[in-house]
Amino acid sequence: MKYVDEYRNERHVAGLAEMIKREVTREYSFMEVCGGHTAAIHRFGIPSLLPGEVKLLSGPGCPVCVTPARYIDTLVALASHMDITIALFGDLIRVPGTLISPGEAKASGADIRIVLSAHEALDLARSDPQRKVVFAAIGFETTAPGTALTLMQAEKDLVRNFYVLNAHKVMPPAMEMILRQGARIDGFICPGHVAVITGAAAFDFIPQNYGLACAVTGFEPADIMLAVLMLIRQVNLGKPRVEIEYARAVSAGGNTMAGRYMREVFEPEDAEWRGLGILESGGLKIRECYRRFDAGIVFPVDIPEPEADITCICGDILRGVSKPSDCPLFASACTPDHPQGACMVSAEGSCHSFFKYCCHE
Amino acid sequence: MCLSLPARVLKVEGDMAEVSVGGAVFRAGIQMVEDLRPGDYILLHAGFAIAKMKEDEALETLRLLNEIEASGSGTGKAGPGDDTGGRA
Numbered sequence: 001m002k003y004v005d006e007y008r009n010e011r012h013v014a015g016l017a018e019m020i021k022r023e024v025t026r027e028y029s030f031m032e033v034c035g036g037h038t039a040a041i042h043r044f045g046i047p048s049l050l051p052g053e054v055k056l057l058s059g060p061g062c063p064v065c066v067t068p069a070r071y072i073d074t075l076v077a078l079a080s081h082m083d084i085t086i087a088l089f090g091d092l093i094r095v096p097g098t099l100i101s102p103g104e105a106k107a108s109g110a111d112i113r114i115v116l117s118a119h120e121a122l123d124l125a126r127s128d129p130q131r132k133v134v135f136a137a138i139g140f141e142t143t144a145p146g147t148a149l150t151l152m153q154a155e156k157d158l159v160r161n162f163y164v165l166n167a168h169k170v171m172p173p174a175m176e177m178i179l180r181q182g183a184r185i186d187g188f189i190c191p192g193h194v195a196v197i198t199g200a201a202a203f204d205f206i207p208q209n210y211g212l213a214c215a216v217t218g219f220e221p222a223d224i225m226l227a228v229l230m231l232i233r234q235v236n237l238g239k240p241r242v243e244i245e246y247a248r249a250v251s252a253g254g255n256t257m258a259g260r261y262m263r264e265v266f267e268p269e270d271a272e273w274r275g276l277g278i279l280e281s282g283g284l285k286i287r288e289c290y291r292r293f294d295a296g297i298v299f300p301v302d303i304p305e306p307e308a309d310i311t312c313i314c315g316d317i318l319r320g321v322s323k324p325s326d327c328p329l330f331a332s333a334c335t336p337d338h339p340q341g342a343c344m345v346s347a348e349g350s351c352h353s354f355f356k357y358c359c360h361e
Numbered sequence: 362m363c364l365s366l367p368a369r370v371l372k373v374e375g376d377m378a379e380v381s382v383g384g385a386v387f388r389a390g391i392q393m394v395e396d397l398r399p400g401d402y403i404l405l406h407a408g409f410a411i412a413k414m415k416e417d418e419a420l421e422t423l424r425l426l427n428e429i430e431a432s433g434s435g436t437g438k439a440g441p442g443d444d445t446g447g448r449a
Contacts, residue, residue, distance in 0.1 A: 001383045016429055226422075
């Protein structure tokens with residue numbers, strides 16, 4: 001596949017591994033904050049290609065993992081209404097709420113459909129005007145413009161049975177929170193697809209304010225290895241900056257049209273991240289002029305505060321403080337077939353990736 | 362969720378395009394990219410084209426990778442930090 005296969009060339013990857021080995025002068029810790037990177041790093045066995053001095057940590061980059069249990073409980077509660085259809089991305093179907101997952105609610109008869117896009121959810125609403133269709137809108141800057149465009153379309157076409165239960169989040173505040181909490185890292189493998197929208201400049205505050213290296217990175221093995229080399233060289237030179245490894249898709253300024261659509265529909269708000277707590281301006285709120293579509297306002301539900309599971313250490317894993325194998329539940333009570341915490345549910349979650357590719361090493 | 366894949370544009374119809382990801386055909390909203398034509402490659406994310414792939418930059422990265430591979434077998438040093446990469 002063009003733009004994919006070229007970056008899986010094993011000779012390139014071997015050359016990068018050799019170059020990295022040659023240039024390592026100390027220990028390095030780099031954190032990725034994108035679920036796609038988490039999955040790719042384990043899938044391609046990147047840690048096994050790196051010298052022992054280079055450690056890769058997973059941060060809070062999986063949108064499913066950082067979606068609070070309360071959100072899942074709200075979806076399940078809405079799904080119990082006879083006239084409501086829930087449209088959600090497949091990643092969400094098995095996420096455990098406080099009592100049940102959306103998948104279990106579906107098995108009990110709730111009308112829950114898996115969609116590939118927000119516009120598919122809007123099509124569902126158009127095809128059955130008698131039903132109220134609620135789209136479960138989660139994801140970072142990459143996904144939010146699509147939700148925004150779909151709401152704008154619904155407004156334009158006067159679709160009155162389409163709603164959004166919004167939990168969109170934005171990435172830079174989470175990275176800043178990790179740094180403020182004193183994470184011991186030397187740099188970030190910055191999220192390539194978030195950066196397609198925001199532009200690489202969204203991460204300038206990291207070298208400027210925290211003196212840490214950054215490489216905006218693609219998702220193939222040569223991309224990730226090249227980014228690690230960029231980060232090592234920045235550290236060795238003592239000149240941190242934001243480099244763009246993924247230049248075939250990312251620019252410094254980002255996708256300005258997507259940014260405009262996002263700002264038309266959303267405004268920043270403080271938001272809860274599962275495992276991290278409330279982050280200042282860490283989420284997006286639907287603006288007043290689009291509130292008629294906001295399922296959180298149109299269909300208020302009263303759900304009890306979920307009790308924190310003190311044995312699951314998803315929060316520490318999301319902050320890069322602990323590894324999946326440090327969790328007492330990992331690979332025993334918590335597996336991909338029977339996930340206890342959100343990090344095990346999504347294929348992009350640290351625990352899921354670790355279970356699938358590493359835990360038998 | 363974060364998964365986005367390069368897709369080849371097959372057909373453009375107003376705000377939507379038919380795109381192929383390794384032969385699998387999807388519909389994509391194309392409101393976020395300009396001047397799209399059949400044969401172009403986009404980055405497909407959750408049913409929307411979020412970027413048009415840049416061929417010149419893709420080739421530039423490949424040039425850098427070739428250079429690193431070549432120097433990996435010798436003692437030379439190449440790549441980012443040597444003013445050959447890291448366009449930011």
